[in-house]
Amino acid sequence: MKTQKIIPNLWFDSGKFSAEKAVRFYKSIFKNVKIQSITRYGKSGQELHHQKPGSVMTVKFSMEGHEFVGLNGPPYFQFNASVSFFMLCKSDKEIDRVWRKLKEKGQVLMPLAKYDWSPKYAWVQDKFGIHWQLMLEESSSTLEKIVPALFFTGKSHGNAEEAVQFYTSVFRNSKLEGILKYTEEDKNNYALGSVKHAQFQLENQTFMAMDSGVENNFPFNEAISFIIDCQTQDEIDYYWNKLSAVPDAEQCGWLKDKFGVSWQVVPSTLLNKMLQDPDSEKKDRAIASFMQMKKFNLHQLRADFEGQKQEKNKIMERKEFRATINAPREKVWEVLWSEETYPKWTAPFSEGSRAKSDWKEGSKVYFLNAEGEGMVALIDKRKDPEIMNFKHLGMIDKNGNEDLESEKVKSWAGAMENYRLEEKNRATRLIVDMDMDDEYKDYFLKTWPEALEKLKELAENDHSMLHPITISTSIHAPIDKVWEVWNDPKHIENWNAASSDWHTTSASNDLRKGGKISSRMEAKDGSSGFDFEGVYDEVKPKKLLVYTLADGRKVVIDFKENNNSTLVRESFEPESANSREMQQQGWQAILNNFKIYTEKIK
Secondary structure, X not given: OOOOOEEEEEEEEOOOOOHXXXXXXHHOOOOOOEEEEEEEOOOOOHHHHOOOOOOEEEEEXXXXXXXXXXXXXXXXXXXXXXXXXXXXXXXXXXXXXHHHHHOOOOEEEEEEEEEOOEEEEEEEEOOOOOEEEEEEOOOOOOOOOEEEXXXXXXXXXXXXXXXXXXHHHHOOOOEEEEEXXXXXXXXXXXXXXXXXXXXXXXXOEEEEEEEOOOOOOOOOOOOEEEEEXXXXXXXXHHHHHHHOOOHHHOEOOEEEOOOOOEEEEEOHHHHHHHHOOOXXXXXXXXXXXHHOOOOOOHHHHHHHHHOOHHHHHHOOEEXXXXXXXXXXXXXXXXXXXXXXXXXXXXXXXXXXXXXXXXXXXXXXXXXXXXXXXEEEEEEEEEEXXXXXXXXXXXXXXXXXXXXXXXHHHHOOOOOEEEEEEEEEOOEEEEEEEEEEOHHHHHHHXXXXXXXXXXXXXXXXXXXXXXXXXXXXXXXXOOHHHXXXXXXXHHHHHXXXXXXXXXXXXXXXXXXXOOOEEEEEEEEOOOOOEEEEEEEEEEEEOOOEEEEEEOOOOEEEEEXXXXXXXEEEEEEEOOOOOOXXXXXXXXXXXXXXXXXXXXXXXX
């Protein structure tokens, strides 16, 4: 049997049902149901899990070749249709038997019958709350017998395709196997263009996804999560950084991704061994250890399990700091990392500090004090302007000598320092979490709030994003010609592009006060495009154009003739989605293209 990297975890209300009862129930229905291991609660962590010491915590079992974990816990979550399990049955007899058993004291969502996609199909919620989709598939199939299916409804409706693309980019040994969308032939305006059915592989395991064909609301929740069994700290860090999108959901290795799906990034195999250890004190120490964690720290977990108290000063503790900043995310990002402002907001840590790097993902960064000594880190992940993660590697002295190998360094090497920026209504929530040891914990607890307050002050008081950007070019042509080429839609379609892989497919220009100027710019490969629209506030022929864009920003273009050349100067208010530098480069490229095109016309 192949190793299963991703394991569904079913959270059962221990007061109403239990994982053990569920396994016995499934054993009466399905073939090859085997209990692989059982773990029990200890004395530690009762304030969180509220379960009696010695009671069953988890039951790991396999069913029709697919592994599951049943977890007994408080009644915090309820199963719903957001995650179901698709089961292929090989005969009428099998599907009839499974259907009959599953619907006992359960709920039928779609009765067993013939449908367009199958001679026999049913959707049923069993008495424990788990959803099953049954389908008759008599022919040979390469699919696993049981396949998890994600159902996107409510606010998540329409996200199935993006989710499949995201998951297949994150997990190894992954691929899209097929996707079917709702078309006009389905006569379903609500679902048009969304995913009717998608099949894909993650870690060589089959998954399915679909958007709902009707309006309903089954939000993803922790009742069903997916365990990623990690073997190393690097692997834990990788999946944590890629998947976690909801800081408040991070606890005990659990996280939520941007679609609301819950994952457990845990050393499942190692943890299972610890929780089955005959030494109850070791087991209790392991439970107490991971109950305090957000992301798993293997070094700390192993040390706590073994009772290595002398190592405590070397163990990293994850702390989080937050600030709400009344500035766009791009502005906060700029203040964080620019050469000018970085020393200002980091002054509470060390006056005169600076950072030295090419700032590319995978590159080293040197965090230096005024004397030129400090820390060496790796840019583990960079996603402008959302995420910057650093993995600390060691030290550097004032002569530039790096220490990445000494015992002192090894005790904390690998510590993470992560920045996440979330924007809402032009305000930014900055979340910083970092690993720290006992030696520096009090220092950072004091200085981080001071640093974030300084960062907030810098970002909120710097209004450079609001200042207009001005670009210009001088064209070797008379002003009559320049004015005509600038305003004629036929000419606009030829010069209005920042690069050769983009073009303007249509343009119109009602050249009068109150008139509308518009154009459609698209990538030549058809992958993307956008509309550009404005309304004229002022038109002075061959002198001045002023218009207001659809988002309220002003654009001013003035024309000035000098001998047989014409100076065109364009000033515009920047938007907040991209940096000033990027916007200036893009608009200047279009203006340069206009110059080249105009000068070529005879």
